Amino acid sequence: MRELIVGKNEAGQKLKKYCFIYFREIPQSFTYKMLRKKNILLNEKKASGEEVLKEGDKIQMYFAEETLNDLRRESEPKKALPKLADYPWFTKESVLYENEDMLILNKPVGVLSQKSSPKDKSANDAVIAYLLEQGELKGETLDTFRPSICNRLDRNTSGVMSASKTRKGARELANLYSEKDGRTTQKFYLTIVHGKCPLKGHYDRLDYVKSRNGNQAYVWLHGGKRPAETLKYGDPTKIWTELYPLDYNADKNVTLMLCRLHTGKSHQIRVTMQHYKYPVVGDPKYGDPKKNEKLDPSLTGQLLHAFQIKLPNDVIVQAAVPKTFSKYFPKAEEKALKQILSITQGV
Numbered sequence: 001m002r003e004l005i006v007g008k009n010e011a012g013q014k015l016k017k018y019c020f021i022y023f024r025e026i027p028q029s030f031t032y033k034m035l036r037k038k039n040i041l042l043n044e045k046k047a048s049g050e051e052v053l054k055e056g057d058k059i060q061m062y063f064a065e066e067t068l069n070d071l072r073r074e075s076e077p078k079k080a081l082p083k084l085a086d087y088p089w090f091t092k093e094s095v096l097y098e099n100e101d102m103l104i105l106n107k108p109v110g111v112l113s114q115k116s117s118p119k120d121k122s123a124n125d126a127v128i129a130y131l132l133e134q135g136e137l138k139g140e141t142l143d144t145f146r147p148s149i150c151n152r153l154d155r156n157t158s159g160v161m162s163a164s165k166t167r168k169g170a171r172e173l174a175n176l177y178s179e180k181d182g183r184t185t186q187k188f189y190l191t192i193v194h195g196k197c198p199l200k201g202h203y204d205r206l207d208y209v210k211s212r213n214g215n216q217a218y219v220w221l222h223g224g225k226r227p228a229e230t231l232k233y234g235d236p237t238k239i240w241t242e243l244y245p246l247d248y249n250a251d252k253n254v255t256l257m258l259c260r261l262h263t264g265k266s267h268q269i270r271v272t273m274q275h276y277k278y279p280v281v282g283d284p285k286y287g288d289p290k291k292n293e294k295l296d297p298s299l300t301g302q303l304l305h306a307f308q309i310k311l312p313n314d315v316i317v318q319a320a321v322p323k324t325f326s327k328y329f330p331k332a333e334e335k336a337l338k339q340i341l342s343i344t345q346g347v
Helices: 015-022 029-036 065-072 123-134 139-143 167-176 228-233 268-275 289-295 332-344
Strands: 002-005 040-042 058-061 095-098 102-107 158-164 186-194 205-210 217-221 237-249 254-261 304-310 316-318
Touching: 015 029, 015 040, 029 040, 095 316, 102 123, 102 167, 123 158, 158 167, 186 268, 186 332, 205 228, 205 268, 217 228, 217 268, 237 268, 237 332, 254 268, 254 332, 304 332
Parallel strands: 158 304
Antiparallel strands: 002 058, 040 058, 095 102, 102 158, 186 254, 186 304, 205 217, 205 237, 237 254, 304 316
8 A cells, every 4th residue: 555645736636636647657547446446545535536635635545566666667767857957057047036836937048948859958847956956846746746837938039937836836827827808917028020110009919820730820910811821720819919119220120129918829929020021030930031141140049038027916027138139229128118117007
């Protein structure tokens, strides 16, 4: 028999979900069968699996140890836990805000939010390594709960990124970033686009679809003719981005833009600026290769930065503007803050 004690990271979920994660290698039907046969008990009592776990609850699993080892493949070599030393970019300065349940960090350019292959090093694993080193997370806890990035940023997009430290934090962040009416988190991005962009204010809502593999997004004016190549990707959703030009560099013919997101779809700003024919500088997917090459052949990705979020408790979290922006606009941060103040006064 093995007894498991529910910690704060496991509390708040149903017993059956805990078991699904614990026995992640086998079908969920196994959990239901073991609950019916009383091989899995909660606090020494028969359970249906619908019970919501509390911290300190005890789950008894009446199996031989070798059976549990086989079910969970515990005899196989375990993957090494991530170490903070493997993420030299993650320093104390990377943490912009932290409380008991969540952490907000400044993700640099070139770092994946989450792994796309087993060999990748991601911001998500860096957060886990940080929490392990701080003693806020134990290796065995990862069997039933893994801290997770909430708002993903593309590899070459920098700035504010939120991660849960606990299950409670995961729920809170999901609500904060929800796109339902009454969303409570304000999100501001900075970008640099080609040309002298005149777009200002509460701009058009666009129809949006994404390819099935998630690698390509398409937009068109809401209510307008839908591009034929998007018809195979299902019904569109509406996206909305407020746009504010902050400064224009005539020598380089580029505009510094502040973008306020009311929705948070993949590649939203990049594909929106492509639609309006002011593509993001350096963007390899939605940008203008010839203009990028002429402006700066060394560019390897889009100049897009998650600059600031404002949480409903009036906590403002801000990531310093990268040097790549200062190269074109030395007062980028000052102008962005002035515009944000103008937008949010009375909000």
